[in-house]
Structure formats: structure tokens, C-alpha cells
């Protein structure tokens with residue numbers, strides 16, 4: 001990569017601070033279809049940002065653009081002001097780890113072999129084998145996978161695969177974690193545990209979430225998408241209002257503060273008869 005980030009990192013030791021992610025006018029099209037339209041949003045450094053919005057609103061496309069799997073037709077994604085397109089593949093892998101919605105692998109690796117894949121971007125450098133083992137061990141412990149470490153990927157349940165992918169991402173020791181529906185397949189307790197971990201990790205975490213309750217309880221910043229556009233952005237207590245849930249999802253919902261944490265609790269009454277409307281952008 002060109003630019004100052006690498007140079008200063010080498011001089012002063014590796015820069016492990018989690019960066020801010022900025023989406024600056026990001027537009028994505030496939031043929032005539034607009035998937036993202038002039039998306040401007042900020043993912044705060046070191047926080048846990050949730051991307052919410054109805055099916056097909058562009059959440060996966062947005063995360064894929066951040067992870068550089070999709071090149072936007074307009075605009076750009078910046079990490080602390082540096083365009084992601086300026087990073088080499090290896091540099092980006094040392095900064096950013098991803099967990100996809102549906103992880104597929106044909107190879108029948110064991111759980112610990114899958115998690116060990118996460119160490120590759122660093123193991124190519126000066127890291128010794130013993131360090132790699134410790135990293136894999138810590139990641140397996142963090143996700144409660146020690147008992148499954150010798151099990152093969154093909155023999156795992158959906159939730160066990162999801163936890164294994166999360167452990168692989170942790171073993172990458174990233175500064176940015178990009179996750180598409182990380183609680184997919186997880187039971188209620190495992191979901192709460194994973195989101196609490198994400199909230200407490202010293203990384204910039206950004207995740208697509210369908211569960212508004214969990215988004216309100218665990219995220220400190222929300223970006224709401226509808227029809228490929230950002231329609232609201234800000235702290236959950238300000239974003240998750242009955243009016244927004246009506247406009248974006250067509251929901252009849254009430255929102256009240258959680259009795260202990262004060263975080264917004266979404267009480268679902270049902271769907272509105274009129275259905276959801278396409279809302280105007282709202283910066284909070």
C-alpha cells in the first residue's frame with residue numbers, strides 16, 4: 001500500500017488501534033439495478049455498529065463493499081481516511097476479518113484447522129509457530145469450542161459452524177470485524193454471548209442484524225438501510241423509534257427503555273395494515 005499508514009506503523013511498531021470506517025457516497029449497481037445509492041455513513045472507531053433494514057435493503061452489499069469483495073461504481077470506503085482500495089490483499093487481511101452469512105467449505109478440515117486459517121495473514125511474517133498455537137487456543141476458548149477442536153467441519157451443526165467461523169476471525173487478530181448476521185443459527189444464549197463479546201472486543205465491529213431487540217441492546221451505533229439508501233444513523237435509543245420502525249418495516253411497535261440498562265426495548269405488536277413506506281433520509 002502507498003501512503004503513510006504502513007510507514008508510520010513500521011517505524012512505531014504495528015498500529016493496533018481500531019480505525020473509523022467511512023462510507024463516502026458509495027453506489028453499487030448490477031446492470032440497471034441499483035443495490036446501493038449514494039450511501040454516506042460512519043462506523044465509529046472501536047464501537048459495535050449494527051446495520052439493520054428489511055430483506056433486500058442492501059446490508060450484505062454494504063458489508064461486501066466494506067470488505068472489498070465489491071468495487072463500488074461511485075464513492076469509496078475509507079479506513080481512518082485511507083481508501084480500502086489502496087491496501088494490498090495481505091495488508092487488508094491483517095486489518096480486517098469477515099464472517100459471512102453462509103460459510104461453505106468443501107475441504108473437510110477440523111475445527112482447529114479452520115480456526116488456524118485465521119492466523120495465515122500474520123504467520124507469514126515473524127510470528128513463531130508457538131504463538132500461532134496460543135492464538136488458536138485462545139480463539140477456541142473464547143467461543144467455547146475446545147471440546148470440538150478435533151471434529152470435522154462437515155460434522156458440525158449450523159451454530160457450531162458459525163462459532164468456528166467467528167473463532168477463525170478472532171484468530172486473525174483484526175482491527176476491523178465485518179459480520180453478516182453473526183447470530184445466524186445460534187440459540188438465544190449463544191447469540192447474547194457472541195454479541196456481548198463483539199461489544200467488548202477492542203475492534204471496530206460492524207454487523208448486519210435482523211433482530212431489532214438485539215441491535216438495540218448490544219450496538220452503540222446503528223445504520224438503517226431501506227431500498228439501498230441510508231435512512232437513519234445514530235445511537236440506538238435515538239434511531240429505534242416507533243415512527244422509524246413503521247416507516248422502514250411497516251411495523252406496529254412500541255419502544256421503551258430496558259429496566260436495567262436503559263437500552264431501547266422494541267415491543268412488537270404486529271405489522272401495520274398500510275405496510276412500510278420508503279422513508280426520507282434522517283441523520284441523528
Ligand SMILES: Nc1ncnc2c1ncn2[C@@H]1O[C@H](COP(=O)(O)OP(=O)(O)OP(=O)(O)O)[C@@H](O)[C@H]1O
Nearest residue numbers: 030033035053054055056057058059060061062208
Ligand atoms: N448479483 C445480483 N444481481 C442482481 N441483484 C442482486 C444481486 N445481488 C443482490 N441483488 C439484489 O440487491 C438487493 C440487496 O441485496 P442484499 O443481499 O444486499 O440485501 P440484504 O439487505 O442483505 O438482504 P437480506 O436481509 O435478505 O439478507 C436485493 O434486492 C437483491 O435481490
